[in-house]
Amino acid sequence: MLKIREHVPLAQRTTFGIGKTARYFVEVRTEEEIKEAIAWARAKGVSPVVLSGGSNVLLPDEELDALVVNVVSDDFSFADTELEAEAGCNLLHLIREAAERNLGGWEKLAGIPGTIGGAVRGNAGAFGPEIKDFVVRVRALDIELGETRELDNDACDFSYRHSFFKDHPEWIITRAWVKLGKADPVASKELIEETIRERERRHIQNVRAAGSFFVNPVAPKEVQELFEKEKGMKSREGRVPAGWLIEKVGLKGARVGDAVASEQHPNYIKNDGEATAAQVKELAQKIKDAVHKEFGIELQEEAVVL
Ligand SMILES: Cc1cc2nc3c(=O)[nH]c(=O)nc-3n(C[C@H](O)[C@H](O)[C@H](O)COP(=O)(O)OP(=O)(O)OC[C@H]3O[C@@H](n4cnc5c(N)ncnc54)[C@H](O)[C@@H]3O)c2cc1C
Numbered sequence: 001m002l003k004i005r006e007h008v009p010l011a012q013r014t015t016f017g018i019g020k021t022a023r024y025f026v027e028v029r030t031e032e033e034i035k036e037a038i039a040w041a042r043a044k045g046v047s048p049v050v051l052s053g054g055s056n057v058l059l060p061d062e063e064l065d066a067l068v069v070n071v072v073s074d075d076f077s078f079a080d081t082e083l084e085a086e087a088g089c090n091l092l093h094l095i096r097e098a099a100e101r102n103l104g105g106w107e108k109l110a111g112i113p114g115t116i117g118g119a120v121r122g123n124a125g126a127f128g129p130e131i132k133d134f135v136v137r138v139r140a141l142d143i144e145l146g147e148t149r150e151l152d153n154d155a156c157d158f159s160y161r162h163s164f165f166k167d168h169p170e171w172i173i174t175r176a177w178v179k180l181g182k183a184d185p186v187a188s189k190e191l192i193e194e195t196i197r198e199r200e201r202r203h204i205q206n207v208r209a210a211g212s213f214f215v216n217p218v219a220p221k222e223v224q225e226l227f228e229k230e231k232g233m234k235s236r237e238g239r240v241p242a243g244w245l246i247e248k249v250g251l252k253g254a255r256v257g258d259a260v261a262s263e264q265h266p267n268y269i270k271n272d273g274e275a276t277a278a279q280v281k282e283l284a285q286k287i288k289d290a291v292h293k294e295f296g297i298e299l300q301e302e303a304v305v306l
Contacts (some may be wrong), residue, residue, distance in 0.1 A: 002026050002036050010059050010068065013051065015113055017208050017271050018280065019059025022049075022068035029073045029088070031141050031148060031174050038143045041067040048143065050172055050306065052088060053114030055212050056122060057304045061277045064306065071117055073174070078103070082136065083178045084241060087117025091124070094178075095192060104183030106134050107191040111199045113211075117173040121165040122302070123158045127195070131178075132158035139175035140165065140281035146176070160237060161215055161302055201262035208271040210303035214242035217297050242291075242299055249290040256283040281305065 008025035011017050024046060027186040028034050041048045049066040051057065076094060078101055085094055095110045112119060119131045120138055137152045157164040165171050168209035199205035216239040219227070227240040246252060246266035255264045258275035261283060262268040271282055288299045 002028075002033060003041060004037075004067070007063065008068070010051075010054075010064065013070070014054035014057055014059060014208050014210075015208065016054075016275075016280075018061075018275060018277050019064070020061060022065045022123075023063055023065045024067040024268055025070065026067060027070045027072045029086075033144060033170055034069065034141055034143070034174070037067060037069050038146075041069075050169075053090065054120045055113035056118060057303070057306060058210055058277055058280055059306055069172075071115065071172070078171060081180050081182065083180060084175065085116050085178065086175055087115060087120075087173045089116050090114070091116050091119050093304060096189075098180055099183065099188040102183055102185050102188075103180040104176075104188035104191070105181040106131075107188055108195050110192040110281065111196040111205055116176050116178075118178050120156070120173050121163055122161055123163050125161075130158070130160075132156070132163075134178045134180065136177040136179045138165075138173055138177075140171040140173045142171050144170045161238070203262065205269065207262070207265075207268055209262070209268045212242065212267045212302050213269045214267055214287075214299040215302045216241050217245075217299055219295065219297055220243075223295050223297070233281050241245075241267065243298065245291045245295060245299070246287055249287070249294050251287050251290055254286065256280075256286070259283045261287065277305075 005025045007021045009021050010019040028037055038048055047066045048069050050069050052071045071088040073088035076085035076089050081103060082134050091112055092110055095291050108129050112124050112126055123130050123132050135153050138156055139150050141148045218238045219240040224235045227235055244267040246261055251261050252266040254261045257279035258273035259279040260270050260272045262270050269283055291297050291299050
């Protein structure tokens, strides 16, 4: 029996620490529970909103008039070099558990907050590797048709910070299978901790933010060349870092209320106290306008703004 609660505070369920309450809120573990929750939302006439680790969302300052479906499934198992994990499993926990079993290859993803379901949806990545490099297949539930399907890596249509699931929010990821390699557990654990230390050094860890606020955009040739000349590195897939663009338009450290474009990593809009969603949005718009005016580039949000 589902336990649907009302007016549940949401801010502390997100890494931003912003947001008011959910009109309705439910924790789900199984596909059956998700189906039940969706049927309940339909009957009530409210939209369902999936929330997992809450590390890539900006919630509104007002009550969210929806049923927040919080995926908390956390079971996983290993068979040979393959990991099968429920969508709500914390990604770092899985990476650490794999290392305990002499399995690795994905250690550079350590420290990306949130769940494996969230990581698959956004094809999360860091320092080169992305989750797509390890996913074998994904099980998901189409909440419109009530059908489950297993999609192989190709069908997930992964690309930079993108997957099939981003274009199809009616699909809820319930499970993922990941192929790992044999690894020396000592070296693997050291690489995990070194990766987290590197993230702390770069100020991209433990920040009250939603990670990179904007996707690194594809830039016109002359902007790519300017970036390459200034930074002495090649732009990847014709993209330049959004953080570099923000710095170029003089908005590194810019502030609206308690929302700040981080000094160390300007593409992180951080909550520097009691920031509101309105302040974050105003700062984001300021950044978008300035980057568009200076470079003709339309920045797109990576974080999900509700
Ligand atoms: C400090 C910090 C550092 C970060 N560093 C990185 C980084 O290095 N690389 C990177 O790629 N990202 C990074 N991020 C962003 C974030 O951690 C990732 O996007 C993460 O994968 C989101 O997972 P989540 O479980 O928290 O998703 P949530 O924030 O809960 O949800 C994000 C979106 O995915 C949807 N969603 C969640 N679960 C499911 C599911 N099971 N099925 C379908 N849709 C679902 C939600 O509806 C929502 O639209 C960082 C964030 C923070 C706060």
